[in-house]
Amino acid sequence: MFPQRTLALVVSTCILAGCAVGPDYHRPDAPLAEHYQAQPAQPQRNASGPVSFTNWWKGFGDPLLSQLVSDALAQNLDLAQASARMTQARAGLGTATAALLPSGNISGQAARAYQSVETPLGQVLNSTPDYNRYGNSYETDLNASWEIDLFGGLRRARQAALADYQASEAGVAATRLAVAAQTADIYITLRGLQTRLAIATNQVNTQQQLLEKVQLLHNKGLAPEYQVHQTEGALAQVQATVPVLQNGIDAAMNALDVMLGTPPGTHRAQLSSPAAIPRTPQIAAMGTPAELLRRRPDIIVAERHLAASSARIGVAVSEYYPSFSLNALLGSATAVSSGNLFTAGASQSAGVLGLRWRLFDFGRINAQIEQAKGQQAEALAAYRLSVLRATEDVENAFSALINRETQAATLTTGETALASARQASFVAFQQGAASLIDVLHNDENLLQASDARAQAQTASARAAVAAFTALGGGWQPASDGGTARQSG
DSSP: OOOHHHHHHHHHHHHHOOOOSSOOOOOOOOOOOSSOSSOOOSOOTTOEEEEOSTTGGGGGOOHHHHHHHHHHHHHOHHHHHHHHHHHHHHHHHHHHHHTTSOEEEEEEEEEEEEOOSSSHHHHHHHTSTTOOSEEEEEEEEEEEEEEEOSSSHHHHHHHHHHHHHHHHHHHHHHHHHHHHHHHHHHHHHHHHHHHHHHHHHHHHHHHHHHHHHHHHHHHTTSSOHHHHHHHHHHHHHHHHHHHHHHHHHHHHHHHHHHHTTSOTTTTHHHHHSOOOOOOOEEEOOOOOGGGHHHHOHHHHHHHHHHHHHHHHHHHHHGGGSOEEEEEEEEEEEESSOGGGTTSGGGEEEEEEEEEEOOTTOHHHHHHHHHHHHHHHHHHHHHHHHHHHHHHHHHHHHHHHHHHHHHHHHHHHHHHHHHHHHHHHHHHHHHTTSSOHHHHHHHHHHHHHHHHHHHHHHHHHHHHHHHHHHHTTTTEEOOTTSSOOEEOO
16 A cells, blocks of 8 residues: 555645646637618518517417427427437536546455365365365455546546537527427418418419300300410419419428428328418517527537537647546455454455556647647637528528518509409400400419419518527527526
């Protein structure tokens, strides 16, 4: 056993050493604009009232949409994978924390042996008076070991594990946000397609009625045959849009089922009844670009990965220095009978101070440090890129929200005018004051305007979803500047 003074010196040095090799992490600066370039200044015309970021999907005023998003957050398999990754990261953090603490175990054994008398050893022993060929042995030990983190390599490893866990935690929130956004986006797309299908179906009925009218006039000799063919061709063009829209509706329903973690077709009956396109909510408390650093979970993920890569440089640098460990044994052993176990004569103990130093392996350590620094540089670039892309997402979403809402309002006005023009031309055609071409032309214009208006309303609502997502909707930043949590 090494002298007590040596042990005391090592332990004292370990306690007093508060520093750790490698760089100390500081969150890098990310210069951003003070405000967004494209920011909705006025509430949208068809918007519902202001909605908060917590459970933002309820702001669309559609109970079925809210229910589907809630179901997706409970059942989505991408989210289940993200949660499983967070569990793994939590276990890794536990392992790294345990490495800083002493470890111990209890061992014991009992053995019974029978010695042969035909071997040289057996013949010698057998000549001894009162020799017993049977032998028993018993042993029990308490072992303890502790790797002394003298230069902070284990502490840096724990810092990396903690950052990885925080990144996985933010990753779960990012996945939750993506699942909610995708579910809402698919649902809005579905309602938009159903609205467009209803417009096309109504136009088909209108064209069929016109065809019947033209055929009746042709049968009476009041309309030439080419007008019948013109009307048939116009009807066929409108009818051709129906299968395309129906295919989009089927694909959207199947995509919703997958988001909900169910086989395609599960919710078809529930979704088959057409409903209006959800209203575009007014976004409240948009914040500033700088607030994205705490509100966007994907930025948190990138920043925590950067922190982990910085800590791993310290892990690599610590390999330059020697590693010390303490090992101790306290136990009892006897080879006679169990009755002598745990007596003073059967006691045994040992203490060992271990040393490991990669003294002639500095070339490999240098390579490991350079690799860790390269990983940190990559993580830093990824973090800065995530910040830039986050602001880009917000700017694009705001721009789409503003312009699509303006487009929808303009198309609604134009649709009303074209509907009046179509009705007037049809009346004039019946009175012989207008040609069939005028009616067909107005029908085509009305169909295009109605379809474009439905698409613009759908795009406006989807832009609102994108805006909530880009702003980190539902993500509540922690007040202490650490990781945050996902609401809802």
